Amino acid sequence: MNVYLHGLSTCVPPHALPQDEVRDRAHEILGPRFKGFDRLAPVFDTSGVRMRYSVAPFDWFENAGGWTDRNSRYMAGATDLYVEAATKALADADWSADAVDILVTVSSTGIATPTLEAQAKGRMGFRDDCLRVPLFGLGCAGGVSGLNVSRELACANPDAKVLLVVIETCTLSFRKARPKKADIIATILFGDGAAAVALSGKKTHVRIGRGASKTWDDTLPIMGWEVDEDGLAVVFDRSIPDFVTQEMRAATDTALESMSLSRDTIGRLVSHPGGAKVVVALEASLELGEGSLDVERDVLRDFGNMSAPTVLFVLDRILKRGDAKGSGKPLLVSALGPGFSAAFTPIYVD
Template sequence: MTVAYINRIGTAVPEYDVHGTFIHFADQILPDRRTRLLFQRMVQRADIEHRYSTLEPSDNPEAEVDRKGLYQMCRFAGTGARMAHFEAHAVELAQRGVESLGLSEALSSITHLVVASCTGFTAPGLDQQLVDRLGLSPSIERTLVGFMGCAAAVNALKVAHHIVRSEPSAKVLVVNLELCTLHLQETPELEVLLSALLFGDGCAASLVTARPEGIALKDFRVVTIPDTSDLITWRIGDSGFKMSLSGEVPPQIARALRQETMRNDDQGILRGHSKEEYDLWAVHAGGRTILDAVEQGLGLGPDALRWSRDVLREFGNMSSATLMFVLKRMMQHAPSPSRGLAMAFGPGLVAETFRFALNG
């Protein structure tokens, strides 16, 4: 059976660090001192130092969040204006991510393109824009993985995995592109602003082929946690896409993972293996409390999720691109050979997982 490998991973983020700008915005809009103090306490505990955006911060933050005026106080832009910004700027960031792979002339030999995004929609889409920008074959096979949230990183790799296994000569370019900061909401609701505190923009591009180099992709498995469908929602509104991220998500993840470790048969997340048999844990950096929940639920040591925590601290949660940032660091710095388990969480509440081997 043909094995699919992630041969390379490239990443890119926009130039503007907006973490402090967005915190200042929330501090202005929260209704009272008690709520502001609570928000500031959560900021300190978030373990995030930087988040990047395609939106340049304004010189007049009391009147508007960004220079373009998308987020003017009391006049935040509607969904149409936000999608126009996505159409204009997403392809630029995606192109930078692909170029960081260093494929140059080899791009002409790419046979399949898989694009994952949940933060913007246009037609012609980002896939067709990239074909034009990168000079890819006009007959390239294209697949869009849309609106599946943070877990879409795994779904996009799953598509590439199946393509390579069915067509061993395939060269699959996978692009995860998210402009999360296009969906800032002007609301005094603390839970909504705390969700916005997590997210930044980013792009990851990867090359998946049958060439035995890099990360070998093994079995994929998804687990849906019962009675949790309302804990993560992502709905299109008149003022952008509205994220709802319940505080119940971390305890539900911890509980489900504890049950998985007790169950531990060949149909479970651990595939019947003990946690000690895994050298690497590539976990989507959805937030500090998410990573804490995984660590506690699986009973992992304090350094097991250091790759994920580093990505969270330096970039925040970039939705579907985030897990690929984690895997890139493992490719660069983790010992080889290593056996790993990757997982990401998304609306459902689902845990999308796969095993992998780092071969160097």
């Protein structure tokens, strides 16, 4: 069965974090606590990030609390983002909320039980018999993995309307009590945002192909969360760009082969821009040509690394720009995340 994209939306929370102001505030808060801060400070200017958005205002970062404070902000901010992203995607699809049959929710930056689609139900007007499928722990790969799961659910339920909502509030992982290098890098890169996709078996001009995934053995420490008294603390291994350079080409070729495609037969890679070095590593590994991932760099510049929804921001811009229209070649949407893993989805545009 074929599955088609009916609506796609993106949104960010209200609090803007210009990178130059983040740099200055970080110097005040983290500089006295982290002896290596001055050595890392230039990365604020070389990261490729110019603006980000947060569910918390600037002042919160000076007095960030523990689990209760962070998760309450996650619950409020993520629910608001859910409602905005879902409402916009449904409007794009010309669907009403009570027409949706399956709700897939991806989020790894807070704990919500009941989950976010239930938190938002009263504001959205979903039916009480919707199938709810929350996905946690996928990190930066969550947007693509969620798209693949949503597609499979649509295939298994031919008459169903499926709504995927992907939300992350990465900025709430900010740490000043235990600043490690990974915490500084997170402060440089992380932003908050959400995206939503409406999909079903009814034909449109954008078809979602069957995806693929890969998880590498013995790579658990590369990326993820550490859990401590303050909440979720980021794990970033310095080897990520080198890992991408060494491994992504073979993983991509294997995924494409499973889709009866090759790098020669795809029109464009649509990638999660985890950071400037990762984008460069992707271009090198896949022989794309320097600067070819221009939209990825633009999204990183304008929003930072929002984890799971970021790649859907890239896809939205590429579809609006019309890169794949009329080319006869599909887009390949991809992202790397904890596991360490990769997820891929082909997108065909008529």
